Structure formats: C-alpha cells, structure tokens
Amino acid sequence: MKAFFEFLYLAFWIAPKVFWFSLKEEKKVRSIFYKNPAFKEVDLFFRKTYRFKNPYKISRAYQQEKEPDSLHVYGETPLTVFHEMFERGALKESDSFCDLGCGRGRGAFFASYFWKCQSFAIDQIPFFIEQGKKISDCFPKSHFLLHEINDFDLSLGTFFYFYSLCLKEEDLQKVLFH
Numbered sequence: 711m712k713a714f715f716e717f718l719y720l721a722f723w724i725a726p727k728v729f730w731f732s733l734k735e736e737k738k739v740r741s742i743f744y745k746n747p748a749f750k751e752v753d754l755f756f757r758k759t760y761r762f763k764n765p766y767k768i769s770r771a772y773q774q775e776k777e778p779d780s781l782h783v784y785g786e787t788p789l790t791v792f793h794e795m796f797e798r799g800a801l802k803e804s805d806s807f808c809d810l811g812c813g814r815g816r817g818a819f820f821a822s823y824f825w826k827c828q829s830f831a832i833d834q835i836p837f838f839i840e841q842g843k844k845i846s847d848c849f850p851k852s853h854f855l856l857h858e859i860n861d862f863d864l865s866l867g868t869f870f871y872f873y874s875l876c877l878k879e880e881d882l883q884k885v886l887f888h
Contacts, residue, residue, distance in 0.1 A: 735788045743789065749823055752848045756816060759841055765814050772835045784813060787873060792817045793824075801825045801869050808832065808867035810859045815842040815852070817871065822851040827869075830855060832862050 744750040769784035801807060805828075807821040812831035815838065822829040831842055831854045842854035855862070859872070 735790060739789050742793075743820075743824070746824075752819070752823070752845075753816075755848070756814075756819065756845055759845060760814060763837075763841075765838070768837050769813070769835060772837070785873065786813055787817055787871070789816065789820055792820050792871075795871070796821065796825055796869075799869060801827060803827050805868045806830065806866055807869045808862070808864070808871070810862065810870060810872040812838070812842070812854075814838055815845075815854060818842075818852050818854075819845070819849050822849045827851065829853065830862075830866055832857050832859060834858050 739753075740750075743753070765786070766784050796807075801821065803826045805825070807818065807825070807827055807829040809815065809818045809821075809829065809831050812818055812833045813835075815831035815833070818829040818831035821827055828851045829849075831839075831852065833839055833854075834857065836856055839854045839856040842852070846852040846854055864870075
C-alpha cells in the first residue's frame with residue numbers, strides 16, 4: 711500500500727511541478743539566448759538529437775550495468791543557472807571550463823559558445839560523450855572526454871562545475887581527494 715501512495719505522490723504532486731519548472735525554464739532559455747540565431751540553431755539541433763533519447767533512461771541503463779544500487783544519479787542543471795554562475799564567477803575567454811559529470815553536456819556547449827572559452831565535458835557514460843562529440847563540430851572549443859571524474863587531469867581547467875548531490879559519500883571522497 712505504501713508503494714501505491716508513493717506512486718500517487720510522485721505522479722500527481724512531484725511530476726507536474728517538475729514538468730512546469732522545465733517548461734518555464736525552456737521558455738526563459740528561448741527568450742534570453744535564442745536572440746542569437748546561431749546559438750538557437752545549434753541548441754535546437756542539440757535538443758533534436760535527444761528528442762527520443764531520454765537522458766535519465768540512458769543514465770539508469772548504464773548505472774544498472776555498472777552498479778545496480780545507484781540507478782538514480784542523473785540530473786541536469788538549467789542553462790539559466792549556468793548563465794548566472796558564469797556571470798558571478800566572471801568566466802573569461804581565457805578560462806577553461808570543466809563540467810565534471812556533464813551528462814548531455816549542454817552547459818559545456820553553452821560556455822564555449824557564449825563565453826568563447828575552452829570547455830571540457832567529462833562523463834563516464836559513453837553515449838553522452840559520443841553524442842557530444844558529434845555535436846561539438848559546431849563548437850570548436852568544446853571537448854568531450856570519456857572519464858571517471860576522479861581520473862580527469864584537473865590541471866586542464868580553471869573554472870569547474872561539479873554537482874555532487876547524486877553521489878554516494880565514498881564516491882565523493884574519491885573525487886575530492888584524488
């Protein structure tokens with residue numbers, strides 16, 4: 711019975727809130743960043759690439775093979791959050807932005823396009839990196855690397871983004887103290 715109520719809670723309370731947040735977020739992205747026709751074209755191509763490939767399902771399938779206990783470790787950071795972070799952090803063209811655990815890599819594309827800096831998108835899921843490399847032809851300063859986060863050479867970067875809430879404590883320790 712508890713599982714049934716959890717399902718109802720997720721389906722009718724959480725899911726609609728996430729759906730509306732996502733709609734509002736994409737509306738902001740279109741109104742702010744799609745004024746630039748080149749970015750609009752590339753971002754629409756990016757979104758089209760993933761139209762029938764749900765990144766949450768891709769991540770879950772990968773995690774299921776690797777570590778069945780960690781099926782829900784994927785999340786995406788909105789572009790408006792990256793935008794605010796880059797402004798507050800004063801990201802410059804001379805910087806190298808590193809997105810550790812990039813997922814689809816939309817933030818790395820965004821950094822290389824609007825801030826004209828090198829960007830390194832690092833993830834352990836081969837599908838995300840393969841797709842990112844295909845799209846990165848439009849972003850010559852974007853680099854997609856298939857790595858575990860704790861195996862990446864941090865000396866390549868000057869500006870880092872690492873969203874770690876989905877990690878287990880021992881995995882976080884590996885990343886922070888390697």
